[in-house]
Amino acid sequence: MTDKVLRIGTRGSLLALKQSENVKTALQAQWPELQVELQIIKTMGDKILDVPLAKVGGKGLFVKEIEDALLNRSVDLAVHSMKDVPADLPDGLCMGAIPPREDPRDVLVASRGQSLSHLPEGARVGTSSLRRAAQLKKLRPDCAIESLRGNLDTRLRKVREGMYDAVVLAAAGLHRMGWEDRITCYLDPDVFVPAIGQGAIGIEIRSTDEYLQRLLGPLHHTDTAVAVRAERALLKELQGGCQVPIGGYATVSGGMVELTGLVASLDGQEMFRFTRSAAREQAEALGRSLAGEILAAGGRRILEEIYRDGAA
Incomplete structure (x- = not known):
């Protein structure tokens, strides 16, 4: 094992630090000689606290500065709450591992x-x-x-x-x-649909970093990754972010993945919510097709109204 110190980029909140410490502990449990340190990075979402998230606008409010640090090699990996991560990652970055999901509710x-x-x-x-x-x-x-x-x-x-x-x-x-x-x-998610990626942690790295991909391999949880892929495909097709009334929740059982998607009006009076399932190999296709169904049923009109009125 190299003497190199791995630097984890993280937000400075108690929860973000706890999540990053958990990743550090898990890495060192697999690789006892590994040296790991945390580097706190303040994001735009951390700086603007007196404005509702929906009014701040933009995507990646809690991750962009950390991703910039990854790209400029100030840090080696980043730990994010997946619900904060936009549907598209920047060129040159990828998720190196998604550990087992916590309670998504x-x-x-x-x-x-x-x-x-x-x-x-x-x-x-x-x-x-x-x-x-x-x-x-x-x-x-x-x-x-x-x-x-x-x-x-x-x-x-x-x-x-x-x-x-x-x-x-x-x-x-x-x-x-x-x-x-x-x-x-x-x-209950059957009544109150969680955010896309809620409860899941993503460990982001540079796409070319084969060394870290190998180190992170034991931390990756395949079923969680499949569920998150389905949810994020739904998010991408809806062209939404964490500041719009979109929900998505997937579960994996055996060879199948079940996905619930939601688009709601701001007043809660209109809700377009459907649940569909597919083979786990079709997780992303399931997310895209479910999004198309929601948009066609009335979700597109709701989202266009929200964006037009500047509520998100």
Whole structure:
């Protein structure tokens, strides 16, 4: 093993650092002599905290600066939450590995421990996601859905201090931080469709780095990668990003992959949601065909309205 120190590019939030530490630990468990260090990189999404994500615009708000560091060789690999990664990677970069997925579901964290259905009328529910907001408005039109930015610990603190009655978060982050006890209830993907790639981590490297491809091989989880490929093919065909009301969730069982896709209006009154399945070798084709079905059913009109009105 070389004496070279591998540098992992990461955001500086507690969750991002935890995810990167997990990758560092997993690498060193496979290659005990490997030296690995973390390099914190601040992204545009980290710098702009007083504006809703949908208003910031652009893609790659939480990854672009880290990808730039990869391309200019300031770091050797990057650890991302896959839900933050745009459908197209920059030329010269690829996903070196996708480890096993954490729980992909959304969860509710409520100040008084209520489930979503038992929140009081008019409850203030915080989220930074148009996808979550649209589904909340459909399920609980009486609640006040308010924009909430900030890292995971910041959002939890705002509930604790009574600024919100509840917030909707990703289960994966709370699990990785060991904060499962904060979760009030899990939102079933059959009712509340997660974000594309939610719960999955991607380890991005330069496409020509055969050395790192070999090192990362033991960390890769094939079923997770198949599911994420299906979801991201859906995202690419919809030409969406993480700032529009699009959801997608795939599961792999044996030789089959099942994919649910969602496009919703901002007010939650219109939802185009379908579930289809295909052989796992057809994961990407499944994503594309499901996206086409959603667009033809009315999703295209909704997305065009959102982009035209400048909501995303």
